[in-house]
Amino acid sequence: MGVEVRVEGLTKSFGRQSVWADVSLTLPAGEISVLLGPSGTGKSVFLKTLVGLFRPDRGNIWITGRNLPRLSERDLYEVRKLFGVLFQDGALFGSMNIYDNVAFPLREHTRKSESEVRRIVTEKLEMVGLSGAEGKLPGQISGGMRKRAGLARALVLDPEIILFDEPDSGLDPVRTAYLNQLIIDLNQQTDATFLIVTHDINTARTVPDNIGLLYHGHLAMFGPREMLLSSTEPVVRQFLNAQRFGPIGMAEEKDATELAAEAEAGVELPPLPPIPVQLQPSNGQPRRAERPPGQWCAEHGVIPPPGSFQSPAAPAGAARPRLVALHSDGEESPWQTR
Numbered sequence: 462m463g464v465e466v467r468v469e470g471l472t473k474s475f476g477r478q479s480v481w482a483d484v485s486l487t488l489p490a491g492e493i494s495v496l497l498g499p500s501g502t503g504k505s506v507f508l509k510t511l512v513g514l515f516r517p518d519r520g521n522i523w524i525t526g527r528n529l530p531r532l533s534e535r536d537l538y539e540v541r542k543l544f545g546v547l548f549q550d551g552a553l554f555g556s557m558n559i560y561d562n563v564a565f566p567l568r569e570h571t572r573k574s575e576s577e578v579r580r581i582v583t584e585k586l587e588m589v590g591l592s593g594a595e596g597k598l599p600g601q602i603s604g605g606m607r608k609r610a611g612l613a614r615a616l617v618l619d620p621e622i623i624l625f626d627e628p629d630s631g632l633d634p635v636r637t638a639y640l641n642q643l644i645i646d647l648n649q650q651t652d653a654t655f656l657i658v659t660h661d662i663n664t665a666r667t668v669p670d671n672i673g674l675l676y677h678g679h680l681a682m683f684g685p686r687e688m689l690l691s692s693t694e695p696v697v698r699q700f701l702n703a704q705r706f707g708p709i710g711m712a713e714e715k716d717a718t719e720l721a722a723e724a725e726a727g728v729e730l731p732p733l734p735p736i737p738v739q740l741q742p743s744n745g746q747p748r749r750a751e752r753p754p755g756q757w758c759a760e761h762g763v764i765p766p767p768g769s770f771q772s773p774a775a776p777a778g779a780a781r782p783r784l785v786a787l788h789s790d791g792e793e794s795p796w797q798t799r
């Protein structure tokens with residue numbers, strides 16, 4: 462089972478440039494969370510601060526009762542073993558074949574025998590669907606396969622927390638769909654706590670249990686997926702629905718004149734699109750963190766946008782997700798899907 466990560470009042474700057482300030486959020490144990498934000502808002506810096514590669518100016522990062530920014534280098538080294546990280550480009554060694562790349566952390570951090578290493582590497586390559594590619598060099602395989610290899614390497618030490626930095630960047634939509642499914646399946650198999658940095662709206666809308674949005678040096682919002690997808694808070698609404706109207710402009714923040722002009726023109730925001738059903742594990746077994754579609758909305762008296770939680774044409778025989786709807790008396794009850 463993964464562990465909880467509790468971030469309190471985290472602030473980071475480089476010299477006089479503030480990256481973000483006062484970020485507080487909790488990654489619930491075993492759940493998948495996504496961190497969204499325009500480029501340059503410090504998403505990668507956030508991941509690197511979580512694993513202790515950067516020290517924050519202020520704030521706490523609580524993991525298994527230890528506060529990372531307060532740890533000595535030696536204790537930090539121990540806590541880092543809880544993490545698996547998939548960096549943006551896979552960060553593979555170009556001159557090493559896939560097998561040796563994936564075996565690297567085991568040879569570096571453990572005293573396992575080569576036969577034990579072989580067993581683990583084979584198992585992880587199988588998990589990410591890369592069996593047979595052991596002998597290839599990173600330059601000889603596609604971008605999608607390199608991401609998978611990076612993922613296998615992030616998995617070899619059986620991490621409790623897995624961080625993904627834009628796993629979908631540079632992938633075509635079909636490969637992104639496969640990777641998203643792989644993430645869901647891995648979460649089900651490992652029960653680890655996942656944090657995925659992305660700016661792919663479709664990934665953010667369908668994969669995670671929780672969504673956070675970094676914007677303009679602050680965490681605009683963090684919470685359950687249904688909470689953000691039904692939110693009418695202008696920044697959240699604009700970003701999660703990829704809309705042009707709202708406070709975010711080309712230069713990240715629109716100036717007052719532009720916003721005033723939009724207001725004057727009486728720009729009517731399009732209605733919120735339906736909340737999609739969350740991706741489910743391909744083997745039909747639920748994830749431990751999975752909740753019935755509509756549960757958050759029902760519990761919080763939020764009426765989801767019309768058409769929400771209608772699953773796309775499911776393959777014959779596939780189990781339909783159970784929906785939860787809000788009755789007028791506030792009672793929760795199962796919804797019938799068509």
Ligand SMILES: Nc1ncnc2c1ncn2[C@@H]1O[C@H](COP(=O)(O)OP(=O)(O)O)[C@@H](O)[C@H]1O
Pocket residue numbers: 475480498499500501502503504505506507
């Ligand atoms: N090692 C560093 N030293 C100084 N500034 C940095 C360093 N790493 C990142 N930054 C700055 O922090 C800001 C956020 O960068 P980054 O986290 O890479 O953004 P994102 O991943 O959201 O696109 C940028 O302005 C970047 O220039």
Ligand SMILES: [Mg+2]
Pocket residue numbers: 504505506626
């Ligand atoms: Mg980045």
